[in-house]
Amino acid sequence: MVHETERVDTGGWAPPELIEIPPVFVWPPRPIDVFKFVFGWNGYLYPYTVLYAGLGFLAWWYLIPDFAEMKNLRFDWIAKLFLENLAIIIVWTSFWHLRLYVQRAQDTEYKFNKRWPKNSDLFLFGNQFYDNAFLTLVSAVPIWTAYLVLTLWAMANGWIPYVDAREHPIYVALFVLLLPLFREVHFYAIHRLVHWPVLYRWIHSVHHKNSNPTPWSGLAMHPAEHVLLFSSILLNWIIPSNPFMVVMHLLRISLNSVVDHTGFGKVVFVDGKAQIDGASYSHYLHHRFFEVNYSDGVVPIDRLFGTFHDGSQKAHNTMNERFKKKNAKEPSAPTP
Numbered sequence: 434m435v436h437e438t439e440r441v442d443t444g445g446w447a448p449p450e451l452i453e454i455p456p457v458f459v460w461p462p463r464p465i466d467v468f469k470f471v472f473g474w475n476g477y478l479y480p481y482t483v484l485y486a487g488l489g490f491l492a493w494w495y496l497i498p499d500f501a502e503m504k505n506l507r508f509d510w511i512a513k514l515f516l517e518n519l520a521i522i523i524v525w526t527s528f529w530h531l532r533l534y535v536q537r538a539q540d541t542e543y544k545f546n547k548r549w550p551k552n553s554d555l556f557l558f559g560n561q562f563y564d565n566a567f568l569t570l571v572s573a574v575p576i577w578t579a580y581l582v583l584t585l586w587a588m589a590n591g592w593i594p595y596v597d598a599r600e601h602p603i604y605v606a607l608f609v610l611l612l613p614l615f616r617e618v619h620f621y622a623i624h625r626l627v628h629w630p631v632l633y634r635w636i637h638s639v640h641h642k643n644s645n646p647t648p649w650s651g652l653a654m655h656p657a658e659h660v661l662l663f664s665s666i667l668l669n670w671i672i673p674s675n676p677f678m679v680v681m682h683l684l685r686i687s688l689n690s691v692v693d694h695t696g697f698g699k700v701v702f703v704d705g706k707a708q709i710d711g712a713s714y715s716h717y718l719h720h721r722f723f724e725v726n727y728s729d730g731v732v733p734i735d736r737l738f739g740t741f742h743d744g745s746q747k748a749h750n751t752m753n754e755r756f757k758k759k760n761a762k763e764p765s766a767p768t769p
Contacts, residue, residue: 441749443721445547446698448714452743454733475710477613477731485688486609489681492521497676503589506582515578521684522574522652526691529648529711533697543699545717550645561642565649568639573652576659577683580666584679587670596673608678612685614732619665621728621735627658628724643694646712646720651690662686693729718742724759725752 440447455477456466471477496517498510532538534549541547556564587593598605627637636655643650654662663686669679695711702709715730725742728734735741739755742748 439745439747441744441746443545443718443744445541445545446543447545447744448698451745452715452730452741454736455731458733475708478610480709481689481692482609482613485685486681488688489677489684492517492684493677493680497585497680500589503585506586511578511582514581515575518578518581518687519570519574522569522687522691525688526569526648526651529691529695529700533695533700534647539697539701539705542701543697543711545696545698545712545714546645546721548645550647553642555642561647562649565643565647565653568653568655569649569651572656573654573659573687576656577663577687580663581679581683584666584669585676588674588676588679593670594673596675598675598677604673605675605678608672608674609681612682615668616665616685617728617732618734619668620662621732623658623661623664624727627661628727641720641723644720646694646696646717648691648695651692651694652687662690714744715742718744722749722752724756 439451456463456470459466469476473479496514498513502510541549550561552560557567558564584593588595596604627633633641636657640650640654640658643653652659663683665686666679666682669682693712693716696717697711698714698717699708700711701707713729715726715728719726722742725740725748726735727740733741742752
């Protein structure tokens with residue numbers, strides 16, 4: 434555990450330890466730590482990876498039409514998928530928002546920023562909640578649905594490789610296991626792209642208005658950024674896939690974006706006796722300081738490219754030096 438003077442002040446609660454590289458990427462190997470990281474509670478698998486896989490299975494089993502119906506683009510099944518996605522994101526996001534920001538069930542305990550969000554003319558309608566909900570429901574859900582429809586339609590017509598989950602359960606399980614790693618690399622790539630000054634000004638700044646994010650901030654972004662965010666589903670156009678893998682992939686993108694913007698490092702249930710991880714501190718530092726932690730830290734790609742911030746004053750000083758050099762070359766680049 435670090436000494437308090439080694440931490441940079443980020444305006445609220447911070448984890449007791451600095452952000453570290455996951456033990457699966459550390460040498461020499463630490464098998465016990467790897468086991469805890471993968472199988473422990475609030476680790477790699479539990480609860481979220483397993484939860485998203487379970488929700489993806491239920492959505493595939495009960496909500497996705499048969500291939501025969503999806504061979505032709507028809508309004509009925511497309512509208513059905515859109516309404517289902519709309520209902521899923523409203524229920525999921527409202528659960529976190531109502532508990533943390535309406536009921537304020539744990540007040541500011543474990544909140545990264547002790548202040549509550551304030552409305553501003555920066556937001557559509559002058560209101561952060563209305564702005565975020567509008568961008569989520571009017572842009573994110575239609576684009577999410579469009580990717581889902583096109584992928585399933587192409588799969589139903591045999592235009593992209595297909596694999597039967599019942600015949601290859603290990604392959605499908607490996608996809609579920611490795612998808613978070615692929616998502617991190619993809620997210621880092623598109624995230625660095627939209628931080629290019631021109632794209633930041635016209636596209637990504639829409640999302641960064643949420644310097645004090647809430648659950649509805651997760652998918653509140655410019656439509657062009659939604660196109661990039663959900664484009665990782667194109668992986669399923671390349672590798673053998675099935676509707677479960679497609680649905681689960683897109684659900685993970687949408688639902689995890691909400692969790693990672695709750696603004697709380699931990700969410701408390703049952704009179705404080707049960708806790709579940711909320712937003713990653715790594716991503717909160719990105720919202721706080723703009724040009725660090727483009728990924729969430731499961732893959733140490735930020736460390737590789739010199740954009741890692743572990744929450745320490747030392748890392749903060751390094752970041753500031755990088756800002757000075759960058760702004761000297763690109764005066765229009767965003768600064769914290």
